Amino acid sequence: MASFNKVILMGNLTRDPELRYTPKGTAIAKIGLAVNRVWTNEAGEKKEEVTFVDVDVFGRTAENVGQYMRKGRPIMVEGRLKLDQWDDKATGAKRSKLGVIAETVQFLGGAPGAGEGAAPAAPRAARPAPAHNAPAAEPVEGDGPPESDDVPF
Numbered sequence: 001m002a003s004f005n006k007v008i009l010m011g012n013l014t015r016d017p018e019l020r021y022t023p024k025g026t027a028i029a030k031i032g033l034a035v036n037r038v039w040t041n042e043a044g045e046k047k048e049e050v051t052f053v054d055v056d057v058f059g060r061t062a063e064n065v066g067q068y069m070r071k072g073r074p075i076m077v078e079g080r081l082k083l084d085q086w087d088d089k090a091t092g093a094k095r096s097k098l099g100v101i102a103e104t105v106q107f108l109g110g111a112p113g114a115g116e117g118a119a120p121a122a123p124r125a126a127r128p129a130p131a132h133n134a135p136a137a138e139p140v141e142g143d144g145p146p147e148s149d150d151v152p153f
Contacts, residue, residue, distance in 0.1 A: 007100050009053060010076040010108070011035035017057075019066030029062035031055045031069070033077065033100075055079070057102040065105060074108035 014032035021027055037049045055077055057065050069075060079102040088095050 005080040006078070007081055008076070008078050009033055009035050009055075009100065011053075011074070013069055013071050013073050013075060014052060016071050017062075017066045017069055019062060027059060027062040027066070029057040029065040031057065031065060031075075033075070054097070054099040055102050056082075056099065057105060061102065061105050068107060076106040076108055077102045078104045 011033045014034045018030040019027060020030075031054075033053045033055055035051045035053060037051070039047055039049075041047050057077075065075075077100060079100045081098060082101050083096055083098055085094065085096045087093070
């Protein structure tokens with residue numbers, strides 16, 4: 001039987017990213033995402049629903065999220081669902097939580113306070129390392145060696 005696990009979410013951070021490192025040095029950023037849905041009901045009234053999602057980001061992407069993102073900033077996350085299950089130590093009851101493991105993250109909007117004399121904008125996207133046998137990504141300005149004939153070798 002075939003299966004597919006892909007999630008694309010766009011929303012605002014509910015808190016500042018929590019950046020930690022594993023003993024082997026892998027960065028992990030834990031973020032909270034608020035995703036809004038607005039619709040009009042049968043009576044013509046506008047309704048709004050907010051869904052809160054916990055997202056884990058790994059590696060260099062996690063470091064970028066920890067450096068550039070703050071509470072309230074818009075972000076888009078592509079990833080997969082993951083179900084965590086455990087026994088509650090206090091009650092002994094089985095507990096579970098559905099979350100997202102980010103595979104790619106895109107920063108949305110400009111840098112806060114962008115204008116004259118402001119710091120440069122945050123990178124548009126933090127890309128993970130390409131998967132084995134995956135097609136190469138389009139080069140982005142600043143990626144790779146400079147294009148000139150002055151190569152010293």
